[in-house]
Amino acid sequence: MDLLKEFWLFLRERKKFWLLPIIITMLLLGLILVFAQGTAVAPFIYTLF
Amino acid sequence: MYILGISAFYHDSAAALICDGVIVAAAQEERFTRKKHDAGFPHQALDYCLSQAGIGPSQLDQVVFYEKPILKFERLLENYLAFAPRGFSSFKMAIPVWLREKLFLKDLLCKCLKKHDPGCPWSERLLFGEHHLSHAASAFYPSPFEEAAVLTMDGVGEWTTTSLAVGRGNRLEILKEIHFPHSLGLLYSAFTYYAGFKVNSGEYKLMGLAPYGEPRFGDLIRKHLVDIKPDGSFRLDMSYFDYCTGLTMTNRKFDNLFGAPPRKPETALTRRDMDIAASIQQVTEDIVLKLVRGISAETGMNNLCLAGGVALNCVANGKVLRDGCFEKIWIQPASGDAGGALGAALSAYYLHKDKPRAVVSTELDGMQGAYLGPFFEQNEIERRLQSLGARYSVSSDAELFETCAGLLAEGKALGWFQGRMEFGPRALGGRSILGDARSPQMQSVLNLKVKFRESFRPFAPSILREDLHDWFGLECDSPYMLLVADVVEKRRIPMDGQQQALFGIEKLNIPRSDIPAVTHVDYSARIQTVHASTNPRYHALLTAFKARTGCPVLVNTSFNVRGEPIVCTPEDAYRCFMRTGLDFLVIGNAVLRKEEQPLWREADDWREQFALD
Numbered sequence: 071m072d073l074l075k076e077f078w079l080f081l082r083e084r085k086k087f088w089l090l091p092i093i094i095t096m097l098l099l100g101l102i103l104v105f106a107q108g109t110a111v112a113p114f115i116y117t118l119f
Numbered sequence: 120m121y122i123l124g125i126s127a128f129y130h131d132s133a134a135a136l137i138c139d140g141v142i143v144a145a146a147q148e149e150r151f152t153r154k155k156h157d158a159g160f161p162h163q164a165l166d167y168c169l170s171q172a173g174i175g176p177s178q179l180d181q182v183v184f185y186e187k188p189i190l191k192f193e194r195l196l197e198n199y200l201a202f203a204p205r206g207f208s209s210f211k212m213a214i215p216v217w218l219r220e221k222l223f224l225k226d227l228l229c230k231c232l233k234k235h236d237p238g239c240p241w242s243e244r245l246l247f248g249e250h251h252l253s254h255a256a257s258a259f260y261p262s263p264f265e266e267a268a269v270l271t272m273d274g275v276g277e278w279t280t281t282s283l284a285v286g287r288g289n290r291l292e293i294l295k296e297i298h299f300p301h302s303l304g305l306l307y308s309a310f311t312y313y314a315g316f317k318v319n320s321g322e323y324k325l326m327g328l329a330p331y332g333e334p335r336f337g338d339l340i341r342k343h344l345v346d347i348k349p350d351g352s353f354r355l356d357m358s359y360f361d362y363c364t365g366l367t368m369t370n371r372k373f374d375n376l377f378g379a380p381p382r383k384p385e386t387a388l389t390r391r392d393m394d395i396a397a398s399i400q401q402v403t404e405d406i407v408l409k410l411v412r413g414i415s416a417e418t419g420m421n422n423l424c425l426a427g428g429v430a431l432n433c434v435a436n437g438k439v440l441r442d443g444c445f446e447k448i449w450i451q452p453a454s455g456d457a458g459g460a461l462g463a464a465l466s467a468y469y470l471h472k473d474k475p476r477a478v479v480s481t482e483l484d485g486m487q488g489a490y491l492g493p494f495f496e497q498n499e500i501e502r503r504l505q506s507l508g509a510r511y512s513v514s515s516d517a518e519l520f521e522t523c524a525g526l527l528a529e530g531k532a533l534g535w536f537q538g539r540m541e542f543g544p545r546a547l548g549g550r551s552i553l554g555d556a557r558s559p560q561m562q563s564v565l566n567l568k569v570k571f572r573e574s575f576r577p578f579a580p581s582i583l584r585e586d587l588h589d590w591f592g593l594e595c596d597s598p599y600m601l602l603v604a605d606v607v608e609k610r611r612i613p614m615d616g617q618q619q620a621l622f623g624i625e626k627l628n629i630p631r632s633d634i635p636a637v638t639h640v641d642y643s644a645r646i647q648t649v650h651a652s653t654n655p656r657y658h659a660l661l662t663a664f665k666a667r668t669g670c671p672v673l674v675n676t677s678f679n680v681r682g683e684p685i686v687c688t689p690e691d692a693y694r695c696f697m698r699t700g701l702d703f704l705v706i707g708n709a710v711l712r713k714e715e716q717p718l719w720r721e722a723d724d725w726r727e728q729f730a731l732d
Binding site for chain 1 (some may be wrong): 215
């Protein structure tokens with residue numbers, strides 16, 4: 071819940087409400103990936119993420 | 120007021136503790152876990168910081184993480200959106216990591232901190248700083264300047280890749296930023312990858328390789344890859360890079376531009392690789408110099424502070440200094456992300472808590488020579504050596520410096536373990552391997568027998584500060600080995616035409632000065648000035664060596680082998696000593712001779728423990 075609250079505050083602060091539907095879609099897609107995949111292996115390149 | 124800074128979960132995790140604005144302790148987790156660039160939560164570094172201060176976890180007033188994960192997540196999502204559907208391969212790697220862990224970083228941090236004290240209300244004490252603000256704070260607050268311009272440059276933080284800030288008293292304000300994907304750090308890393316070195320650790324090899332080559336690709340880079348504006352701001356042509364959407368740094372278009380695929384790691388280096396290195400080094404220097412001149416014109420300030428991974432490019436730093444736009448420059452020795460832990464703590468103290476800042480001295484900075492890590496008392500050292508079964512003799516200080524100076528003058532390589540461990544990537548005479556800089560063989564002996572690393576890489580000199588002008592073309596302190604300058608003319612040995620024509624390592628093997636072990640092929644050297652005020656024991660050793668030989672310069676390289684973190688404890692030092700071709704080891708006042716030690720046996724090949732860097 072804390073995270074959702076923080077995300078909402080963040081969207082309000084940065085005035086990025088347009089991101090909301092995209093975030094939801096991407097998160098859903100991401101969740102599918104999490105369940106489809108055994109382990110989350112951190113990639114080897116620079117710390118872009 | 121105790122504030123703990125933490126950097127973790129990306130690379131080089133570290134903890135740093137400050138008390139009322141004074142740095143008490145700072146260390147990278149890799150030194151304790153023995154895993155190079157360890158990215159895990161810095162449990163052991165945190166324990167060390169608390170024990171150094173003599174406090175318990177609940178006495179920490181604030182804990183500050185060095186960046187803001189949600190801003191980073193925003194950047195990731197917007198980046199994937201901008202390139203969709205091309206970035207799917209990267210997306211499917213990144214998103215699970217985020218959904219499982221990084222998005223819940225606050226919870227994760229609290230969980231980790233609870234292991235140190237389950238009853239403490241950690242979430243109330245937790246703060247998050249911005250990545251580049253943490254870098255800027257790590258550069259400005261410990262600097263000896265009341266006011267300064269601050270330039271930070273690295274791969275990427277949340278959005279920012281380059282920032283310009285102005286610091287005055289306890290205030291630090293970011294004025295300008297360059298945002299991802301336009302990044303000088305990532306441009307340099309792209310070439311590191313292309314030259315066959317490991318991204319995020321091989322950048323300094325590329326820098327070391329550059330003096331062998333000719334910058335013949337410089338114009339090509341400027342024409343196609345990066346558009347540099349007169350004020351130093353820049354834009355990359357992303358069609359040549361893969362890092363936004365793929366899992367490599369460069370793409371086929373990049374290969375076509377340079378006419379070949381990336382060099383395979385560990386294969387022989389060619390003249391072309393050296394030319395590539397020289398070219399990107401030249402372009403990097405060009406950008407940094409333009410940025411610095413722009414900042415000088417805009418702020419009118421006399422002092423400059425630098426931080427961020429690109430600030431470890433000591434060749435560029437040396438050029439900034441000689442350019443003379445700023446009277447003085449100061450570079451944070453832990454300029455990489457580990458230093459972000461320190462900056463996060465300092466920014467919380469001065470900016471969030473609005474505490475006053477007093478610059479103690481215009482000569483000495485607040486980093487205490489970067490000797491901020493663990494220290495071992497003599498009786499503790501001996502207890503540990505005895506439990507290892509090591510054979511050693513103990514000398515008084517005066518005897519020790521004389522003995523060591525004598526051994527070094529005989530051409531012996533010496534493990535030198537004294538005082539507190541350094542914070543940051545450089546060994547500065549606390550956990551160092553030392554050798555005679557006058558010896559023409561020392562460079563290859565150390566590289567091949569001791570460090571087990573590529574022989575093209577030169578070593579750095581440590582020199583008594585008071586003798587600096589007599590050996591190098593540098594007029595200011597360089598206590599953190601972050602400035603490169605040339606050996607003075609009178610110490611050089613000119614190369615004849617035949618020697619000039621030699622190529623690569625063969626050229627390095629020609630003695631080019633009175634101190635060939637630390638002189639690069641272009642007569643440059645990465646200098647550490649040694650000061651009696653910050654490292655009296657190392658200063659005393661150099662003084663004894665000078666009295667014996669007339670030379671106040673020693674080779675100083677980090678106490679580790681290739682791929683291994685720098686040693687932290689006497690046990691680490693003994694292990695490294697026994698595994699390598701080191702002749703002597705000095706820990707505190709204990710002197711160990713290799714031939715007196717019991718036979719060293721290991722079940723497995725230790726080289727396999729350390730992935731090549």
